[in-house]
Structure formats: structure tokens, C-alpha cells
Amino acid sequence: MEIDRDFLNSPPVKTVRFGGTVADTLAKHRQDAQIIKWLQEFRSCVTQLTKDHEQLIYPLLRLPWVGRSQAVVEEYMAFLSNLVSAQTVYLCACLKMVVSHFSPKRVTICEGGVDISDSDDDDENLPRNFDQCHQALQLIIRYVPSTSRFLMPILQENFPFVQKSSRTLECYVHNLLRLSMYIPALRRDVLELIIGKMLKLDVSASRSDIEEAEENTVQSQRAEDRAEEGLFEMALAEAFLEHVWKVLQSPSQPAVLRQAAAGYLGSFLARAKFIPVL
Numbered sequence: 507m508e509i510d511r512d513f514l515n516s517p518p519v520k521t522v523r524f525g526g527t528v529a530d531t532l533a534k535h536r537q538d539a540q541i542i543k544w545l546q547e548f549r550s551c552v553t554q555l556t557k558d559h560e561q562l563i564y565p566l567l568r569l570p571w572v573g574r575s576q577a578v579v580e581e582y583m584a585f586l587s588n589l590v591s592a593q594t595v596y597l598c599a600c601l602k603m604v605v606s607h608f609s610p611k612r613v614t615i616c617e618g619g620v621d622i623s624d625s626d627d628d629d630e631n632l633p634r635n636f637d638q639c640h641q642a643l644q645l646i647i648r649y650v651p652s653t654s655r656f657l658m659p660i661l662q663e664n665f666p667f668v669q670k671s672s673r674t675l676e677c678y679v680h681n682l683l684r685l686s687m688y689i690p691a692l693r694r695d696v697l698e699l700i701i702g703k704m705l706k707l708d709v710s711a712s713r714s715d716i717e718e719a720e721e722n723t724v725q726s727q728r729a730e731d732r733a734e735e736g737l738f739e740m741a742l743a744e745a746f747l748e749h750v751w752k753v754l755q756s757p758s759q760p761a762v763l764r765q766a767a768a769g770y771l772g773s774f775l776a777r778a779k780f781i782p783v784l
Contacts, residue, residue: 538578541569545585552588557595567596567603572635583642591649598656600646605657605664607639608681609674636681644688654691661685661692662699668707675707747771 548555548566555563571582590597610632629635647653661682666674679700686693753759753767 538575541571541574541578542581545581549585549588552585552592555589555593557593563589563596564599567599572607572638573629573631579638583645586642587645587649590646594650597646597650597653598660601643601653601657601660602664604639604643604646605660607635608664609666609670609678632677636677636684639681640684640688643685647689654689657689658692658695658699661696665699665703668703668710743774746774750774 545566548562566585569582571578586600590600610629664678666678668675682696682700686696750767750771754764754771756764759767
């Protein structure tokens with residue numbers, strides 16, 4: 507009892523505040539050199555970063571590393587490799603982070619003090635960003651062979667809604683197909699996921715959109731058919747002219763056939779205005 511009384515009567519211990527959360531600190535300092543230094547420090551103590559240190563790890567996983575300098579990308583991939591190999595408890599979090607980059611990010615434009623969500627980012631660097639994501643995923647698979655068991659639910663969860671733009675859906679499906687090339691165990695599940703989502707997309711499409719798409723397809727097909735027919739007609743006309751000209755010039759042909767060939771040649775050239783005479 508005396509010990510409890512002494513504890514309650516003791517003055518409070520002074521505390522020191524280091525100035526904001528880890529996320530705030532990372533948001534303020536986005537220089538490549540500073541990020542590389544932080545990642546190296548975390549790599550050196552990755553064995554101590556247990557589940558109790560989620561407040562340190564999760565802000566790092568939200569760090570915008572895709573599309574940065576090659577030095578930052580390589581250091582971040584090395585950090586991911588060390589993290590998943592030493593602390594598999596963060597495997598799913600790392601997979602979710604990588605898969606979240608399978609779709610282009612939204613661009614927010616501020617107009618008149620109001621944030622407006624613009625269309626999907628058509629950044630020309632998207633192919634390079636996707637390459638970096640797949641490199642990171644292949645590194646994770648190399649260090650954790652059982653990754654495929656945890657990856658499929660994440661792919662299903664992060665599949666864009668059917669209301670998203672066609673660009674977003676196209677990028678995500680492209681990355682899924684690319685993923686299935688180096689993870690054969692998931693190939694069937696990935697194809698089933700894509701087909702199922704495409705069926706839902708087709709069902710949710712309005713009748714006017716379907717009719718418009720079909721009409722555009724028919725018109726383009728007709729244009730191609732007309733072009734092919736025109737080419738066929740020109741080839742047929744040239745073959746006919748060549749044949750009657752040979753008959754007309756051949757001394758071995760009867761005179762009546764040569765006379766008929768001359769008549770056909772003159773009549774055809776007089777009526778077929780699309781054939782140049784000269």
C-alpha cells in the first residue's frame with residue numbers, strides 16, 4: 507500500500523514531443539537523398555521491426571517510390587526484400603502496396619479553391635512505373651515463395667469498379683495478364699477473375715452504349731470491306747485489260763478474236779472512268 511501511495515503521489519514524468527507523426531515527417535522531406543538515408547537506416551534494423559512497429563512501417567509503404575530516381579527505386583526494392591524476408595507479418599501489406607500501383611493514379615486539380623478529381627493520369631511514364639511494380643513483386647516472390655497464396659485475394663479486392671474509366675480497367679487487366687506470365691500457379695485464377703469482371707462490365711453497360719459500340723464496329727467493318735472490294739475490282743480490271751491486250755497483240759490469234767478483244771478493250775475503257783487511260 508505504501509508503494510502504491512508513493513507512486514500516486516509522485517510527480518508526473520516529463521515527456522518530450524519529437525514533432526509530429528512519422529507520416530508528417532515523411533511528407534515534409536521528399537528529397538531522394540533523405541529517403542535513401544531513411545531506407546538504409548530501416549534496413550539495418552529490419553529484424554527489430556516487428557508487428558509492434560506498424561506505425562513506422564505503414565507510412566514507409568505509402569511512400570511514393572514509383573517513378574522516382576533509379577537510386578530510390580533500387581533502395582526501396584532492397585528494403586521490401588529485407589522486410590518480407592525478415593518480417594513476413596508485413597507480406598500482405600507489401601503486396602497491397604504494389605498492387606495499388608497497377609492502375610494509374612487520379613490527378614486532383616484545384617480550381618477556385620475547390621479540388622476537382624480529373625481524369626486518369628495518362629502519364630507517358632506509366633509503362634516504366636508498371637515495370638518497377640512487377641520487379642518489386644518478383645523480388646517478393648523470390649524471398650517468399652508462398653506469396654501466391656496471399657496474392658489472389660488482394661488482386662480480387664483491388665480490381666477497379668466497373669464504373670471506373672476504360673483506361674483504369676485496361677491498365678489493371680494488362681498488369682494481371684503480365685503477372686500471370688511469371689506466376690503460372692495463378693494463371694487460371696487470374697483469367698477467371700478477368701472474365702468474371704468483364705461479364706459484369708458487359709451486363710452493367712447501358713443498351714445505348716452497346717448499340718453505339720456495335721454500330722461503330724459495323725461501320726468500320728463496312729469501310730474495310732469497301733476498301734477490299736475496291737482493291738479486288740482494280741485487280742480484276744487490270745487482269746482483264748492485260749488479257750484482252752495480249753489477245754489483241756498476238757498474231758497467232760484469229761482475226762475475229764483480235765477484233766473482239768479490241769472492241770472489249772475500247773468499250774471497257776470508255777465506261778470504266780476509274781481506270782486511267784494514260
